[in-house]
Amino acid sequence: QVHLVESGGDSVQPGGSLRLSCAVSGSFFSPYALGWYRQAPEKQRELVAVTHSGGSTSYADSVKGRFTISRDNAKNTVYLQMNSLKPEDTAVYYCNLRYGLGYMYDYWGQGTQVTVSS
Numbered sequence: 001q002v003h004l005v006e007s008g009g010d011s012v013q014p015g016g017s018l019r020l021s022c023a024v025s026g027s028f029f030s031p032y033a034l035g036w037y038r039q040a041p042e043k044q045r046e047l048v049a050v051t052h053s054g055g056s057t058s059y060a061d062s063v064k065g066r067f068t069i070s071r072d073n074a075k076n077t078v079y080l081q082m083n084s085l086k087p088e089d090t091a092v093y094y095c096n097l098r099y100g101l102g103y104m105y106d107y108w109g110q111g112t113q114v115t116v117s118s
Helices: none
Strands: 003-007 018-025 032-039 046-052 057-059 067-072 077-082 091-099 105-108 112-116
Touching: 003 091, 003 105, 018 032, 018 091, 018 112, 032 067, 032 077, 046 067, 046 077, 057 067
Parallel strands: none
Antiparallel strands: 003 018, 018 077, 032 046, 032 091, 046 057, 067 077, 091 105, 091 112
16 A cells, blocks of 8 residues: 655745655555645646656646756655745645556545745
């Protein structure tokens, strides 16, 4: 069984930075995609950034140049470095792992709150 545990959410002022972490436990295999999603109040959950087992990464247009996704395979942890935060980045951020043929296995963390406000 795979478990994902996020941490690092906090309240920050606009222009500030945060680093989210997602610790992955359990076994999984390639191909896989490790990603960060977010959901703001009364909005649909949206993809923020994803890293694939082959090494490629992609980002939502709204965070390009400000957020960076990375992973430490030795620690089974994926990170989301968030810089130049804006109030519109306020949301619950979720870690997601999909793996297997057609990404048939799909796991979510419990989420961590990020609030950007002056």
